[in-house]
Amino acid sequence: MTRQVRSVSVPHLAGLWALALLSKAADAAYALNFQEPATLIAKEIYNLNMWMMEICVTIFILVFGVMLYSIIRHRKSAGGKPALFHENTKIEILWTVIPIAILIAVAWPVTKTLLAMRDSSNADITIKVTGYQWKWGYDYLKGEGAGIKFMSILATPQAQLDGKAPREENYLLQVDNHMVVPVNKKVRILTTSNDVIHSWYVPALAIQQDAMPGFIRDAWFRADREGIFRGQCAQLCGKGHGYMPIVVEVVPEEKYAAWVAEQRKKMATGAEDQNKVWQLAELIQHGEAVYTKNCVACHQADGKGIPSVFPALDGSKIATGAKIGHIKTVLSGRPGTAMAAFGPQLSDTDIAAVITYERNAWSNKSGDAIQPSEVKAERR
Amino acid sequence: MQKSANGQAQTEAHGHRPEGLRRWLTTTNHKDIGTLYLWFSFTMFIVGGIMALIIRAELFQPGLQLIEPERYNQIVTLHGLIMVFGAIMPAFVGFANWMIPLQIGASDMAFGRLNNWSFWLLIPASLLLVTSLFVPGGAAGVGWTLYPPLSIQMGMGMDLAIFSVHILGISSILGSINIITTVLNLRAPGMTMLKMPMFAWTWLITAFLIIAVMPVFAGAVTMLLTDRHFGTSFFSAAGGGDPVLYQHVFWFFGHPEVYIVILPGFGIISHVIPAFSRKPLFGYTSMVYATASIAILSFFVWGHHMFTSGMPVAGQIFYMYATMLIAVPTGVKVFNWTATMWRGALTFETPMLFAIGFIFLFVMGGFSGLVLAMTAVDVQMHNTYYVVAHFHYTMVAGALFSAFAAVYYWLPKWTGHMYSEMLGKVHFWLTMIFFNMTFFVQHFLGLAGMPRRIPDYALQFADFNAISSIGAFGLGLSQLLFLYIVITCIKGGPKAEAKPWDGAEGLEWEVASPAPYHTWETQPVIK
């Protein structure tokens, strides 16, 4: 089934109606249909939707054509005398049976696409996607690149969010680390979540799969062209719901191999960092970066939190008390609250740095430098 | 709304009722209680509408203009809960109170005090919801579906929402018991079930739906409450529970709920269309069967709200087919209405305009529903603005337009005056145009992939959002005209006859306008 995506279509017409209504010229800023599909399944879905729209519009025109005729010809002012008929079993049966027949005709192709969509067997690459409040984690589990893991966080600068800088083309749809995959390979996605329900939604790849805490769901795609495909979390997940975009970068195979090699190298240097002893200033500097990415959404840049929702860290008992309590809080979080366990998300270096930062920022002036080894000792 | 009517000496002698506030607090009269319900509903419609305007103002352009994201989520949640439970459902209970006894020739509802109680419960329930905005941590910011685990994370605003749902549930269950008993037991002699007015029929079926599903919702939120405070783990995987369980239980309630808000509307339309076509309803019996089929099918389709939650493909196929099947009885209804108009003698007073507007918009909502029913396609549209557009076409257009049709249709009966036909028509056209301006463009936003419930959005969505926001403000402001029309009609206007619409049928038109405080004390006999 490789029907081409048809370009002039019914929603376009309906859209034109809306546009004409508003006497605005149709320009490129008005997307009137699905994003351009990047997989075979996405194309099938595109065509199914078109086809269904055509059926609906036809029925719509028939029904309202009849009604409009009545409205014009059978109005009282046109001298209409009411007829007296008020039932007809034959016609009732007819207009029950015909819709059923239409529905059966529609159900068959949708079912075929659905079955194909759900068959995630024989994947070339398997990636586990974990939703966090409010970022995505990617773990390459199987296939080329297995072992790579990283976090992917909104990269739109704060100034643009605040409207203090002009907004770029991909405002709110940019992340620091793209999920990179090779073109024409079957990629299986396993979704799960660390806290609340999120949903991994990339329209051009025709995937929307909820990420359920404690459970694993799956979906797959095989991108048939290179490109960067953007999506967003689709399930309300708290205040940062609008700020956890997804960026999938589909590249040729050679480029993918190079990316894998580069990631491996990065991870190796990261492992070395864990063993070295850091200076206080270095830790604070790195810690501020970690804090800005991972903690600022709740505890705020000034460390004051949001009263009665997210506690202040500036002057907090934990951040000014014993180191061990602070390390434990960050490593294991507070179950049942929005404070997640960062142990599984961040490296020992990152955790050591962010704790050091919190203990030395704002009015907290402990002078403590926490080393990665201290964090490691608390992990079990 | 209606005070004592002139020329009703025989009935005034019978009931000496308290005046002023005490009259409204203690009343057991179905007309008083109907009036209370309708004003309450309108008030909540304004409250929920203001929340909608805050949402649309925030979304007018990219960036955060008005409110912080957590506030945004709270407003979205309350807008949904208030509109469904505070505005739409009470409006139809109000119509039922006013009209069912009149239509079936009963002197009042079966249980007067219960009726009073089910209304007054709404006040604390709605206060809990609205005041939750002001408690520490604010209201629940989780969407009207209240999905855990997010709802477990919330502050005390969530507990207030849970208690509010409990109270609202009790209120609507009591109301339903009353309606069922009234319809089944108090009909005029000779009015067999298949001679009953469609409005009574649709409400009878709706009331059974309410009794079947409101307790389920109450159970679900109670489990949320114990998960939050008493260490249970119904919905937490870490404790052996499952967040998807909540979704199943919620939508087992939630899907029939959407028919709860629409079926009474179907009943109203089935009165208005024949009245202004001057021709009996086409296919009365098939309308009754279609309503019942919709109600029964509505228990088997809840899974279509969960196509992306992860369910076996066999489950997806089952829910897809079952959902598509609902289109059949719904289609039958639309065809019957069209056939009723065919070769009638049509006039287009405001109730008729709203009824035709209802059919037009509801069919559009039905079609987008069919698109969403196709699981494979739904995956692309779930949780996007396409869904937002879809359910506003069914619920706003469906419930609100039928409610407006009902108000204009029965206002002469309630007040004894005719409303201004010209202003009514202006109200219709403004509502129709701005409604489409607000929601039609949201289909495109959804197709392009804009998720719902986000306070800020990518630039490619900017133009349609601006259009939608302008439409929303127009839609909101147009409703002030409605308020003006209703108030002037209460205060005065041309005198309405007992039967102001020459094509209208039914017992309600045999009592004077305004309807006396007590009606049908001797029941009419139907031949």
Ligand SMILES: [Cu+2]
């Ligand atoms: Cu999310």
